Amino acid sequence: MKVVVLGSSGSLGSPGNPASGYLIQLDNAPSIVMDLGPGALANLQAVQNPSDAHVVFSHLHPDHCLDFPSLMVWRRYHPEFLAKGRNYCAGPSDTPVRMGRLSADIPEGIDDFSDTFAFLPWEAHKPHHIDRVTITPFTAIHPIESYSLRLEENATGKVIAYSGDTAYTTELIDCARNADLFLCEATWGDTSEGKVPDMHISGAEAGKIATLAGVKHLVLTHIPPWADPQVTLQAAREHYAGPIDLAMPGGIFEV
Numbered sequence: 001m002k003v004v005v006l007g008s009s010g011s012l013g014s015p016g017n018p019a020s021g022y023l024i025q026l027d028n029a030p031s032i033v034m035d036l037g038p039g040a041l042a043n044l045q046a047v048q049n050p051s052d053a054h055v056v057f058s059h060l061h062p063d064h065c066l067d068f069p070s071l072m073v074w075r076r077y078h079p080e081f082l083a084k085g086r087n088y089c090a091g092p093s094d095t096p097v098r099m100g101r102l103s104a105d106i107p108e109g110i111d112d113f114s115d116t117f118a119f120l121p122w123e124a125h126k127p128h129h130i131d132r133v134t135i136t137p138f139t140a141i142h143p144i145e146s147y148s149l150r151l152e153e154n155a156t157g158k159v160i161a162y163s164g165d166t167a168y169t170t171e172l173i174d175c176a177r178n179a180d181l182f183l184c185e186a187t188w189g190d191t192s193e194g195k196v197p198d199m200h201i202s203g204a205e206a207g208k209i210a211t212l213a214g215v216k217h218l219v220l221t222h223i224p225p226w227a228d229p230q231v232t233l234q235a236a237r238e239h240y241a242g243p244i245d246l247a248m249p250g251g252i253f254e255v
């Protein structure tokens with residue numbers, strides 16, 4: 001598997017870096033787009049036809065999903081690269097309503113996306129099998145229905161874990177257990193002390209979770225424009241001895 005970072009800026013885009021979006025490319029199967037924040041669709045176009053992908057959402061805060069209505073425009077109306085059939089869209093239970101409202105023509109309308117996506121609702125710990133991978137959602141701690149996602153390639157057993165947005169929770173340790181790549185948010189800089197509760201984690205907590213889960217490679221992401229990534233990275237290093245990278249747009253990780 002190959003992970004391509006489409007956008008990694010936390011809570012909102014920053015110059016040259018869209019908000020959260022990650023592309024997972026597989027051999028001989030449609031790709032999987034994991035979150036699609038504002039700006040991520042432009043970078044997705046630079047890598048592949050956006051129609052040739054399933055979409056999975058960790059949660060539906062704007063920085064993780066706002067390019068979805070534009071993706072539907074591409075899938076329905078692109079003169080050449082429109083979707084040839086339906087792909088899966090997996091997400092929180094209210095995804096069809098929330099995404100449908102975003103692209104409705106009238107305020108109370110809902111744009112039914114079932115012409116182009118088959119919807120799969122997450123239920124904690126219940127895996128969905130999508131082509132060559134199995135994706136299991138774990139309960140995240142965040143103000144709206146949110147999940148951390150564990151994606152396993154069936155043929156190889158390789159695992160990519162993605163925190164989504166979450167406060168510190170043992171669910172995230174279970175999600176990331178022995179992962180080959182752990183894409184973990186680290187919004188709160190070096191420490192969560194004094195920050196809003198039940199919202200995000202720090203670089204230090206990302207490092208602790210990576211160690212407790214025994215992951216092989218930690219990639220820090222969702223660092224907001226006002227934070228210093230090097231401070232976040234250093235805080236993670238103090239708690240995790242394995243390889244650590246910062247997710248940057250265009251970054252590619254082979255798993």
Ligand SMILES: [Zn+2]
Binds near residue numbers: 010011061063222
């Ligand atoms: Zn976010």
Ligand SMILES: [Zn+2]
Binds near residue numbers: 059061142165
């Ligand atoms: Zn969020």
